[in-house]
Each structure stands twice: as structure tokens, then as C-alpha cells.
Amino acid sequence: MAKPVxxxxxxxxxxxxxxxxxxxxxxxxxxxxxxxxxTGFTGFLMMPLTESFPLALTLYxxxxxxxxxxxxxxxxLAFGAVILGEEHTHGVIxxxxxxxxxxxxxxxxxKTKRAxxxxxxxxxxxxxxxxxxxxxxxxxxxxxxxxxASPDATAPPAMTATQK
Amino acid sequence: xxHLPSLNPRAIxxxxxxxxxxxxxxxxxxxxxGKFVAINVRSQDATIGETPDEALExxxxxxxxxxxxxxxxxxxxxxxxxxxxDDGKAGSDWIFG
Numbered sequence: 001m002a003k004p005v006x007x008x009x010x011x012x013x014x015x016x017x018x019x020x021x022x023x024x025x026x027x028x029x030x031x032x033x034x035x036x037x038x039t040g041f042t043g044f045l046m047m048p049l050t051e052s053f054p055l056a057l058t059l060y061x062x063x064x065x066x067x068x069x070x071x072x073x074x075x076x077l078a079f080g081a082v083i084l085g086e087e088h089t090h091g092v093i094x095x096x097x098x099x100x101x102x103x104x105x106x107x108x109x110x111k112t113k114r115a116x117x118x119x120x121x122x123x124x125x126x127x128x129x130x131x132x133x134x135x136x137x138x139x140x141x142x143x144x145x146x147x148x149a150s151p152d153a154t155a156p157p158a159m160t161a162t163q164k
Numbered sequence: 165x166x167h168l169p170s171l172n173p174r175a176i177x178x179x180x181x182x183x184x185x186x187x188x189x190x191x192x193x194x195x196x197x198g199k200f201v202a203i204n205v206r207s208q209d210a211t212i213g214e215t216p217d218e219a220l221e222x223x224x225x226x227x228x229x230x231x232x233x234x235x236x237x238x239x240x241x242x243x244x245x246x247x248x249x250d251d252g253k254a255g256s257d258w259i260f261g
Binding site: 061105 | 215242
């Protein structure tokens with residue numbers, strides 16, 4: 001069974017980072033990276049181009065991505081797999097010639113069924129089902145701690161003789 | 165069949181965009197908004213999918229040797245990113261083959 005919580009950290013700039021391994025046609029080519037989690041990136045994985053050569057990724061062609069300033073840039077596309085914990089997930093990888101490190105995006109979170117949880121001390125990727133159950137349990141615990149509503153406060157006022 | 169002068173990513177992307185605009189854009193934006201299209205830049209065929217993986221894997225199953233340009237129907241690009249780690253010009257001179 002996959003680990004429900006995978007712990008990451010924050011880099012010097014405060015961005016969430018996680019450890020992943022990436023490979024192409026065969027897991028024997030895998031290499032571990034520290035990847036930035038970017039919820040503003042709609043794709044699966046962006047890899048620095050030079051780092052991708054030893055991984056034996058399969059070249060698929062090209063695509064383009066739009067930046068926040070509205071500019072578009074053509075990028076090479078490849079296919080490969082990411083190992084997160086012990087899970088292998090395949091997807092389309094954007095190759096970036098001048099990037100310093102890999103970046104995982106929203107498609108990665110969707111495919112791995114993980115939610116990003118952040119606080120000032122670090123980050124974690126939490127299994128979506130596990131998180132959903134935890135939230136339900138927490139909500140139930142809060143409800144149980146609330147004092148029961150007073151019957152007098154909620155019941156309509158009794159009618160008096162003068163009101164009849 | 166389109167002749168590919170080189171495997172420069174910018175040239176392939178431009179060719180894919182031109183094929184899409186000429187042959188598919190009007191129809192696909194009416195019928196397949198938000199879906200992904202893999203344009204085979206050699207045969208000019210288009211393959212639609214709900215996700216980038218679906219479009220590209222189905223396109224590649226039909227022509228394993230081809231190169232494809234991925235487009236999201238009705239969107240300026242297939243992917244959006246919050247920031248770039250390059251200067252916007254890097255990569256234009258990468259030539260393969």
C-alpha cells in the first residue's frame with residue numbers, strides 16, 4: 001500500500017519541494033531529483049533538458065506553454081515516468097533547456113491522487129482519500145465537542161394566553 | 165507528407181500550429197473545446213484526447229516514428245506555467261537529427 005503522507009520541505013525561497021525519481025524507457029535509468037511543486041503549472045512534469053538525456057525519455061515532439069505575462073514559448077515534449085514514494089506514474093514531460101531543476105504541476109497531483117499540504121515548517125503530499133477521511137473525522141470531532149443546543153434557544157416561544 | 169527541414173523545436177511547433185490553423189481549428193473549436201490535439205507534423209493528421217497523454221499515445225500508436233505538436237483546443241498553449249526559469253529565448257537553437 002502506498003504511503004498516505006509523503007513529506008517534502010521548503011527551499012530557501014519558501015517554495016515546496018519533494019523528492020522524485022524520473023526515468024524513460026526503463027527504470028534502470030532512474031535518477032533522483034528534488035522537484036519544485038508549482039500549482040501554477042498545468043502539466044505533469046518539466047525537466048531540465050540536459051538532465052533528461054541520461055534518463056532515456058522518449059521524444060514525442062513539441063508543444064508550447066504560456067507564462068503568466070501572456071508570452072508563449074515552444075518546448076520539446078517527451079514521455080517518461082516519475083517515482084513518488086514507491087509509486088510509478090507515467091506522463092508527458094516538458095523539456096526546458098535552461099531550467100535549474102524539475103518542476104511538478106497540477107497534472108502530477110491529479111495523476112498521483114495527492115493533495116499538497118503546506119505550512120511554514122514544510123510541505124507534504126497527502127493521499128486524497130486519506131485526506132478526505134481525515135477531514136471528515138476532524139469535522140465530526142469538532143461537532144462532538146460543541147455543547148448541545150439549548151432546547152429553549154431553538155424552540156419557538158410558547159404562546160401565552162394574551163397572544164391567543 | 166510534409167518535409168521536415170530540421171528537428172528544431174521552434175520550427176516543428178510553428179509547422180504544427182500552421183497545420184492546425186489551416187485544417188482543424190475552426191471545426192475543433194466548435195466541437196472539442198478544451199481537449200488536446202496531437203498534430204502529426206509529417207502526415208498532417210490530428211488525434212484528439214481528453215488529456216495530453218491520451219492524444220499523444222493514440223497518435224504515436226498510429227505512427228510510432230512521427231513527431232507531434234500538442235495543442236489544447238481553444239487555449240493559447242497546451243500548458244500554462246506561473247514562471248519560467250529561462251530568458252524566453254533558450255532552446256530555440258536546439259537541433260536534433
